[in-house]
Amino acid sequence: MNALSSPCPDAAPAPDPVPQPPAETVSLPHDLPIILVGMMGAGKTTIGRGLARALGREFLDLDHELEARCGVRIPTIFEIEGETGFRKRESAALAACVARRGIVLATGGGAVLAEANRQALKTSGIIVYLRANVDELYRRTCRDRNRPLLATPNPRATLASLLTQREPLYQEVADLIVETGAMPVPTVVKTILPLLQDCEKRL
Secondary structure: OOOOOOOOOOOOOOOOOOOOOOOOOOOOOOOOOEEEEOOOOOOHHHHHHHHHHHHOOEEEEHHHHHHHHHOOOHHHHHHHHHHHHHHHHHHHHHHHHHOOOOEEEEOOOOOOOOHHHHHHHHOOOEEEEEEOOHHHHHHHHOOOOOOHHHOOOOHHHHHHHHHHHHHHHHHHHOOEEEEOOOOOHHHHHHHHHHHHHHOOOOO
């Protein structure tokens, strides 16, 4: 093992199961998109699916939408076009997704980097920042080979650097901030639902 590498936790728990749909969905007083932002490994996709079920909404994952548009996986886009090319494609996919009503959208971890993206997010829907610390993020991502930015000698240090860079941007766009920590997914979903019901935002 490279001396710079941080060992991946040996006993990383399996991802929490996505909560099953409740008997009755929770209603919101609007059809604005609910948009999840946060670092890779924060749980945006899994929690987003749970929220979509609870709200009776369609769920979209920005990375999956981007892959569907391009016809290749994200590592391939990075390999061919680099991060700059990927970010341009990501911005186009984001603009198309946030224009849709009645959805829950999980964004990519770096979607907040471009000023145009942040403006699109802030003026499109309710933004929920799912926050987790570096140790938790590393535990969740260290075995994932589909994350080009973590293909480094020390992915934990890379995560820490990315979090330092992006934390102010997540906070800038967020209407709600939810600490995910090690909470089970159903618990996080139940925490977010009343916050969404109480959140008032005029666009």
